[in-house]
Amino acid sequence: MKKILIIDDDTDMVEAMRIALEAVGYKVSSAPNGTQGLKTLLEFAPDLIILDVMMDTDTEGFNVAWAIRSDEDSSVYKKFKNIPILMVTSVSSEKKMKFDPKKDQEFLPVNDFIEKPIRPQQLLQKVSQYLG
Amino acid sequence: MPKEQFQRFDLRECSQFLSGSDALINLRWIAAGALFMASAAIWVFLPSLWPFPLLIISALIVFFNIFLIYLRSFCPDGNRFFILQVVCDWIFLFFVCFWTGSISSPAVFLFPIYSILVGFFLPKKPAYLIAGFGSLLIGLLSLWGTSSPLAYVIGQAFFYIIVLFFCTTIGVWASRQLREQLDLSDFLRKSLEKENDRLGQVYKSALAMNSGLDLPNVLAIITKCFNETGLSNATVIRLLSEDGLTLNIASAEGISSEYAQRGSVALKDDEIDSEAIKCKCPVFVSDVAKDERFLYKSEAERENLRSLLCIPLFSNEKAIGIIRCYTSDYHEFSDEDVEFLSLLAAQASLAISNALSYDKMVKLDNSRNAFIRMATHELRAPMAAVQSVLQIILDGYVGDVPENQKQLLSRSNDRITQLLRLVSELLELEKTTKTQDSFEPINLKELLSRIISEIAPKADSKKVRLRMFTCGDNVIIKGIEEAIFRIFENLVDNAVKYTHSGGQVTIRLLEDDDTATIQIVDNGIGIPSESIPKLFSEFYRAPNAKQEQVQGTGLGLSIVKKFVIMHGGSISISSQVDVGTTFTVTLLKEPQLTI
Numbered sequence: 001m002k003k004i005l006i007i008d009d010d011t012d013m014v015e016a017m018r019i020a021l022e023a024v025g026y027k028v029s030s031a032p033n034g035t036q037g038l039k040t041l042l043e044f045a046p047d048l049i050i051l052d053v054m055m056d057t058d059t060e061g062f063n064v065a066w067a068i069r070s071d072e073d074s075s076v077y078k079k080f081k082n083i084p085i086l087m088v089t090s091v092s093s094e095k096k097m098k099f100d101p102k103k104d105q106e107f108l109p110v111n112d113f114i115e116k117p118i119r120p121q122q123l124l125q126k127v128s129q130y131l132g
Numbered sequence: 133m134p135k136e137q138f139q140r141f142d143l144r145e146c147s148q149f150l151s152g153s154d155a156l157i158n159l160r161w162i163a164a165g166a167l168f169m170a171s172a173a174i175w176v177f178l179p180s181l182w183p184f185p186l187l188i189i190s191a192l193i194v195f196f197n198i199f200l201i202y203l204r205s206f207c208p209d210g211n212r213f214f215i216l217q218v219v220c221d222w223i224f225l226f227f228v229c230f231w232t233g234s235i236s237s238p239a240v241f242l243f244p245i246y247s248i249l250v251g252f253f254l255p256k257k258p259a260y261l262i263a264g265f266g267s268l269l270i271g272l273l274s275l276w277g278t279s280s281p282l283a284y285v286i287g288q289a290f291f292y293i294i295v296l297f298f299c300t301t302i303g304v305w306a307s308r309q310l311r312e313q314l315d316l317s318d319f320l321r322k323s324l325e326k327e328n329d330r331l332g333q334v335y336k337s338a339l340a341m342n343s344g345l346d347l348p349n350v351l352a353i354i355t356k357c358f359n360e361t362g363l364s365n366a367t368v369i370r371l372l373s374e375d376g377l378t379l380n381i382a383s384a385e386g387i388s389s390e391y392a393q394r395g396s397v398a399l400k401d402d403e404i405d406s407e408a409i410k411c412k413c414p415v416f417v418s419d420v421a422k423d424e425r426f427l428y429k430s431e432a433e434r435e436n437l438r439s440l441l442c443i444p445l446f447s448n449e450k451a452i453g454i455i456r457c458y459t460s461d462y463h464e465f466s467d468e469d470v471e472f473l474s475l476l477a478a479q480a481s482l483a484i485s486n487a488l489s490y491d492k493m494v495k496l497d498n499s500r501n502a503f504i505r506m507a508t509h510e511l512r513a514p515m516a517a518v519q520s521v522l523q524i525i526l527d528g529y530v531g532d533v534p535e536n537q538k539q540l541l542s543r544s545n546d547r548i549t550q551l552l553r554l555v556s557e558l559l560e561l562e563k564t565t566k567t568q569d570s571f572e573p574i575n576l577k578e579l580l581s582r583i584i585s586e587i588a589p590k591a592d593s594k595k596v597r598l599r600m601f602t603c604g605d606n607v608i609i610k611g612i613e614e615a616i617f618r619i620f621e622n623l624v625d626n627a628v629k630y631t632h633s634g635g636q637v638t639i640r641l642l643e644d645d646d647t648a649t650i651q652i653v654d655n656g657i658g659i660p661s662e663s664i665p666k667l668f669s670e671f672y673r674a675p676n677a678k679q680e681q682v683q684g685t686g687l688g689l690s691i692v693k694k695f696v697i698m699h700g701g702s703i704s705i706s707s708q709v710d711v712g713t714t715f716t717v718t719l720l721k722e723p724q725l726t727i
Contacts, residue, residue, distance in 0.1 A: 012517035016524045023529045090512055116512075117519035117552075120527045 002131050005046035006030040007037035007064060008088065013118065017050060020120040021127065034064040041068070041080060048131055051110065053089045061087060065109035084130035085110040088118075155253070156217050157197060164193035189228065196224060211254065218250055218262055226269045235274040235288050243270060244295040251303020263300040267293040330472050333361060337476055341483035345490040351383030354455070354480045359385050361476070363469050364457035366437060368392070369445075370405065371453035371484070379405060379454065386458070387435050394428070402427060408444040409451045414470050415442045418462060432458075439463045441470065443477040447485035455480060504559055511555045519548050557687040571610040571723065576648055577602045579613070580639055583621050591628045597636035598628065607643045609721045615695040616719075622688045623652045623715050630677060630713070631656030647701075648719050655712035664705055668693040676709065699723045 004026050008014050014030045021028050029044045031037035041049070049068070053061040065085050068077045075081070087110040112126055167190035171183035200217055207213040222243065229237040243266050251259045274289035337357035344350055351369050358367035366386030370379040379399055384392035399406050403425035408415040417440040420426040421433060426440070437458040445453045455477050465473070522545045525533060533541065584598055591598040609616075620639075627637040631654045640651040659667065663674040673686040696703045700723035707713035 010513055010517050012514075013520055016517070016520040019524050019529045020527075090516060116516040117523065118516075119523055120529060 003027045003046040006050045008052035049085045069109045090116045160197045164190045244299040247299040248303040251300040252307040338479040347487040350487040355385035365460045366458040368456040405454045408442045436460045445481040576607040595633040600639040602641040627654040650717045652715045658709040659707040
């Protein structure tokens with residue numbers, strides 16, 4: 001059973017995603033902020049992370065992603081360096097960022113974006129795409 | 133530059149030339165040359181006469197002149213050398229006269245003529261002494277070597293002596309007149325030069341002070357400009373706080389940073405500054421160490437500050453601060469100095485108040501942007517969460533939903549979608565006043581194609597034909613891409629929205645030298661003529677648009693209009709109900725940002 005970690009401060013959003021993901025058989029754990037999220041990452045050892053772009057600050061989501069992707073040998077998240085990360089953004093902020101996750105893979109710490117509000121089919125399709 | 137013209141007419145050089153002993157030496161060369169020419173002329177035209185004496189005199193003058201030039205190296209004082217020359221000349225002239233008929237010699241006339249030069253070039257006293265010496269020589273000539281009757285000789289000598297003194301007086305008078313004129317011109321030139329310099333300085337300073345809007349930078353330039361005037365060794369700007377009660381040192385040049393960081397002082401405690409602000413005029417303190425009102429005597433001593441001119445800064449009749457000009461020596465500022473520094477201070481006030489306003493504007497803009505960001509998040513987040521939850525229920529992830537409940541949930545979902553769009557558009561409307569976005573070149577055909585591909589699925593599902601005609605592939609305008617995109621996305625989306633199945637929407641792109649014109653033509657429901665004037669008002673929706681039950685916030689067109697105006701463009705509508713609508717947008721290729 002594949003495990004998914006959701007890092008998002010909005011509990012309703014987490015709940016909606018959890019229901020959809022558990023309905024198709026994934027094991028889901030969640031954390032309300034970046035620090036908790038990184039802690040849970042080590043304990044829960046997920047196969048994929050769903051990360052909210054802005055939790056308390058604009059950049060927190062990205063900071064978490066960069067911490068996981070760190071190239072340093074001493075990094076405690078070394079094991080998860082290549083874990084798929086899906087970033088949840090609102091449509092407008094994704095447009096503003098002008099990122100193309102495929103083209104900008106090299107400098108982007110996340111694999112793909114999921115639009116808010118969540119549409120279950122889109123979510124499940126993207127998750128299964130990265131979990132094979 | 134006017135200054136260069138002044139330099140071209142340097143009168144000092146002119147007067148130096150006149151008063152120098154060179155004049156006499158040059159005259160002697162001329163006299164020798166003239167005598168030589170005369171003797172040559174006599175030899176050629178009047179062979180009966182004997183030109184030899186003239187030639188001898190000419191040669192003697194040449195040798196005499198060379199001797200005098202040699203003597204000059206021993207006598208650096210111009211006046212003394214002049215007197216020496218005159219004495220030698222007159223002795224020489226005496227002998228010439230003696231040999232050529234004493235008092236009856238025509239050369240005696242040279243004495244009075246020469247005395248004009250003496251009077252002109254020498255100070256009054258030596259000039260008359262020399263004239264006395266000349267009289268003595270004339271007297272000797274009258275007594276010596278003449279055979280005429282005594283009474284006649286004395287009369288002649290008397291006549292020459294009177295003429296001699298008269299000519300000396302004329303010389304003295306002319307010289308004094310000329311010198312007065314020269315002095316006056318010199319004085320005028322100097323004061324004009326000074327004024328010119330100061331005006332130039334004011335102009336340069338005003339340019340420098342107003343070259344930027346960053347407050348610390350502007351203040352630093354101002355203090356530097358004041359120190360560069362040479363009238364202030366240390367310049368300190370103190371700005372009044374918002375409430376007008378405290379003075380804070382905002383910038384200082386020419387004093388130690390310790391002294392500059394003394395902190396703030398209450399305006400009422402500083403009598404000098406408060407007096408300057410109260411009387412709206414500069415206040416002068418000749419010695420800060422001895423003035424009761426000066427607060428930091430020991431520090432001033434350490435910093436070597438002596439005299440102080442304190443000039444208030446006003447903007448729109450409101451005091452904004454003080455400029456303090458300190459000198460390290462006792463210095464009485466002249467009226468002109470004070471006027472000049474006040475003029476500079478007025479320029480400084482302008483620059484400071486501009487920078488202060490800009491500073492406020494930037495802060496306001498920043499806080500508004502921060503608010504918009506916060507509001508975006510706070511408003512969108514709960515709605516996105518509600519919609520996500522609704523979607524989960526609607527898709528049956530928490531169990532089957534009966535059809536009637538599904539319908540109600542669907543309707544709730546639609547309303548939230550509408551609300552989300554309203555929030556986005558409201559925020560976007562807010563954002564249109566943003567100023568810092570820079571214009572970039574935009575290829576209109578490319579941009580319109582992107583919009584078409586975005587809206588095409590919607591048009592297809594409605595069976596509305598979407599076409600584009602362009603006059604060229606490279607119609608480039610300058611603008612904010614996001615805004616230009618929103619303009620046409622909105623207009624094309626509207627056109628598709630209000631066109632029935634089977635209809636068509638056509639986009640035309642035209643250009644001329646300075647503008648690009650884009651037309652969006654549809655054969656949709658049209659707009660009633662009475663609605664057209666209200667169309668760009670916020671939240672307005674035409675009655676037939678509402679009837680169509682098509683979702684809309686009534687904000688789209690007001691956003692469009694704001695963006696078009698921001699780019700200096702124009703937008704117009706022509707429409708007929710049930711026939712169709714044409715929106716025409718004209719955009720400048722090189723627009724100036726307007727807010």
